[in-house]
Amino acid sequence: MPDGRILFTDLDGTLLTDDRMVSEGNRRAIADALERGNYIAAATGRAVNSAKMIMEELGLTLPGCYMIAFNGSVLYDCYEKRILQQETIPVPDVCRLFEAAHHAGIYIQTYNRNEILTERKTKELDYYAEMSGLTYRLMPDLGHETLKEAYKVLLIYQNGREVLEAFQKENEHWAKERLNSFFSSSEFLEYTPAGVSKGSAVRNLCQYLGIPLEHAVAVGDEWNDISMIQAAGIGAAVKNAVDAVKEAADYVTQRDHNLDAVAEVIDRFLL
Incomplete structure (x- = not known):
């Protein structure tokens, strides 16, 4: 069983700023988390290619970097550059x-x-x-x-x-x-x-990696993030999240997505 924890982070409105950039604070926190043996998984509604561009720009192509695309339909290994699981609509x-x-x-x-x-x-x-x-x-x-x-x-x-x-x-x-x-x-x-969501993908990736769900941390801002926030051992909502996400979360950040909210979650629960 891996020793580290895994962070599932939404992209738009969570890791990405309004300008669709990633702050230096978030970049440093993600690098620190990986260096200490943790795992990082972007969890997004974006398509594989769209999310890959962001992961590659962040340098998240190392061992321990994964991606949930299409709101759970695809699990992707960013290091090995291959799809682990996929489901499609008839x-x-x-x-x-x-x-x-x-x-x-x-x-x-x-x-x-x-x-x-x-x-x-x-x-x-x-x-x-x-x-x-x-x-x-x-x-x-x-x-x-x-x-x-x-x-x-x-x-x-x-x-x-x-x-x-x-x-x-x-x-x-x-x-x-x-x-x-x-x-x-x-x-x-x-x-x-049917049955596919960010929450189902959290469970599937944790099972694949042998990481207990209680060692998973998920952070997001919108309705489609609720299922992963509920699936993870610790669910966090960023300050700018919709009320339903905040109500589902165990923790609400003091900072929003423009001010290193993901770094706050990493510092509190992974480092």
């Missing part, structure tokens, strides 16, 4: 979500391992591609014949969460047994394979 369910989103007038996209896949170019696509750094492929005939894999599905609506909440409720009758759905921000409604 193509018929992806197509059904696309049809429902078209009917509701909501932008929708899915992914393969490296790209955004969607049917047309919109302002939502431009916004997301710029934020994530991902390339995209337009597939006007996206469907059973053209789609081979889908790690998650994302709906984006920027003029009120209520529209996405209504979509989630209207499709619950068929989706709840087949898919997991949750908000990763007020603008993003996400669907992953």
